Amino acid sequence: MKPFTPRLFACTALAATALGLAACGENLGKGQPLNVVSGHIVMGATPDRPAVGYFRVQGGPVPVELVAVTADLAQRVEMHESVKENGVMTMKPLDRAAVPAKGELVFKQGGKHLMIWNINPAAVRAGKLPMAFVFTNNNNERILFDMPIKQASTDTSGDGAAMDHGAMEHDGTGDAAVKTAEPAKK
Numbered sequence: 001m002k003p004f005t006p007r008l009f010a011c012t013a014l015a016a017t018a019l020g021l022a023a024c025g026e027n028l029g030k031g032q033p034l035n036v037v038s039g040h041i042v043m044g045a046t047p048d049r050p051a052v053g054y055f056r057v058q059g060g061p062v063p064v065e066l067v068a069v070t071a072d073l074a075q076r077v078e079m080h081e082s083v084k085e086n087g088v089m090t091m092k093p094l095d096r097a098a099v100p101a102k103g104e105l106v107f108k109q110g111g112k113h114l115m116i117w118n119i120n121p122a123a124v125r126a127g128k129l130p131m132a133f134v135f136t137n138n139n140n141e142r143i144l145f146d147m148p149i150k151q152a153s154t155d156t157s158g159d160g161a162a163m164d165h166g167a168m169e170h171d172g173t174g175d176a177a178v179k180t181a182e183p184a185k186k
């Protein structure tokens with residue numbers, strides 16, 4: 001029996017949506033298709049902290065923009081960018097992010113990142129959060145990707161969610177309203 005090639009496998013997964021199927025067919029024979037190629041989520045250090053998400057998008061034959069990332073099993077997902085202003089790191093909401101043709105878009109520690117509030121406990125137990133990445137091409141193509149979930153790093157090497165968000169509060173954009181997690185009383 002002939003094993004699936006990676007490309008065939010990717011197309012099979014994309015076929016889950018009608019738009020994805022069309023995009024897949026269009027991209028065959030034209031080099032690499034637009035795709036989410038890797039990613040992961042790091043839980044907040046405490047239950048009332050948002051998780052952060054990082055990922056890598058491979059650009060397709062034409063430039064597009066990522067305009068949203070959604071998850072049915074989370075209360076809220078926002079795209080943010082960490083920027084240094086006058087020596088101080090702050091975060092700004094991001095409406096869209098460019099994916100250059102044949103290039104890549106990277107959300108990573110210290111730069112663009114996702115913030116995710118109240119991930120469904122079942123998804124946390126399962127260790128992954130299914131997410132949809134919405135792009136400007138093909139009437140808002142949606143690419144689905146299961147983001148593996150990691151617990152907050154406890155090391156102090158400077159990597160991990162704590163640095164990105166633990167020391168940095170959002171500027172009262174309604175965060176309090178979504179903190180439904182019970183306070184940890186010990």
Ligand SMILES: [Cu+2]
Nearest residue numbers: 080091113115
């Ligand atoms: Cu943020």
